[in-house]
Amino acid sequence: MRYFILGLGLTGISTIKTLSKFGNTVYAYDENIKDYTNLEKELESFNYRLIKNIKKFDIQKIDIVVKSPGIPPTNELIKKFQKLNIEVISDLELAYRLFPNRNLVSITGTNGKTTTSMLLNNIINSSNKKSMVIGNIGIGMLWEIYNNNDVDYFVIESSSFQLENTITFRTKVAGLINISIDHLDWHGSYDNYVNSKSNIFKNQTKEDYLVINTDDNKIVEITKNVSSKILSTSTRKILKNGIFLENDNVIYKYGNNKMELLNINDLKIVGMHNIQNALIAIGMAIELGIDFEYIIKGCKTFKAVEHRIEFVREVKGVKYFNDSKGTNIDSTTKAINSFKEPIILIAGGYDKKIEFDELFENFPSNVKSLVLLGETKDKMKKSAVKYGIKNIYLAEDMKEAVYLSNRISESGDIILLSPANASWGMYKSYIERGKHFKKLVNEIR
Structure with missing residues (x-):
């Protein structure tokens, strides 16, 4: 069986190693990689062929494509495989x-x-x-x-x-x-x-x-x-x-x-x-x-999962919670509803082309302030204002968001990072975003 691995992140590397051990013919390609040094070093003991120029590769000789999860169905190479009736599957x-x-x-x-x-x-x-x-x-x-x-x-x-x-x-x-x-x-x-x-x-x-x-x-x-x-x-x-x-x-x-x-x-x-x-x-x-x-x-x-309503620290009566895994409206709403105390909410991030009216139209009254950042900050502010929400602050990055939240907080408040958006554009993942938030919080004197 001849496999084509599209995308060489965690999923792609895991797939190459496994298929190689099963004795399959394996081709691998990632249009976003410029330097292959680390990749080739990690895979040096495995049998596969790295495609660096897709234009010179005959894709018709492939039996199955295994694509990384993040690659959307609109990807042009995916469309070419599908047009040739080549099976495209996930790990x-x-x-x-x-x-x-x-x-x-x-x-x-x-x-x-x-x-x-x-x-x-x-x-x-x-x-x-x-x-x-x-x-x-x-x-x-x-x-x-x-x-x-x-x-x-x-x-x-x-x-x-x-x-x-x-x-x-x-x-x-x-x-x-x-x-x-x-x-x-x-x-x-x-x-x-x-x-x-x-x-x-x-x-x-x-x-x-x-x-x-x-x-x-x-x-x-x-x-x-x-x-x-x-x-x-x-x-x-x-x-x-x-x-x-x-x-x-x-x-x-x-x-x-x-x-x-x-x-x-x-x-x-x-x-x-x-x-x-x-x-x-x-x-x-x-x-x-x-x-x-x-x-x-x-x-x-069982204890709470990291980055999911994770308690970070208490400073002068203010408790900080990391909910970086809150990447959509529903998860952020649930995070907010987990608290009765006054909340300063840090939100915003990558624009997934959704509207935020659902978040703000029945917004809990215990959210006393919004600190917004990322691509969606203006979009979120516009929606929040439409529903009469006040005390809205815009931040350029996470450092400023944490600083602003700390400055306007009072003893008894909850400062909650629950973005309602993906991390892309500012961070590689919600994990990286959450870790940066925790680092900033732990640096507060």
């Missing part, structure tokens, strides 16, 4: 094809993927099984699966970008957390985005399990006719069967059986959205056959 699809006998578990949603994946991972590792989180969390999945034969379960945080280019991908247990408007610049429309997310259950059979959040109307709508067995979760209503809250207790009900698992105050994660994430993880653990004692233990010992 998610390739993982399913290369490792049919490994236990892959998939989780997706607009928000909460990382927290849910890490919590499920913690639950499994609290039992007598071994688990590893891979995928969109920033770990090249193929090379990790290849090198870890002792791992019982690979929990895959699955992005819409990865799911877009799946064809046969299927996991016996999958989780669908929520769906809200995001990445319209990449997918082209909300329907396309929803369809990509739906690929997580598209190929499931009646032998498989899908754990869903029934508080999300879009999820209820798109899962009406699925083939798999559904386990429902809710933080808002009592369910006939499923996992739900009753007097702040997490209840699992199946037929005539009703079990109280734990109280939500036993959890170390902040906000009702994180309770919903926990219910999804608990449901998936149940369907994986994990004993209830380990599920409870894994939930109680």
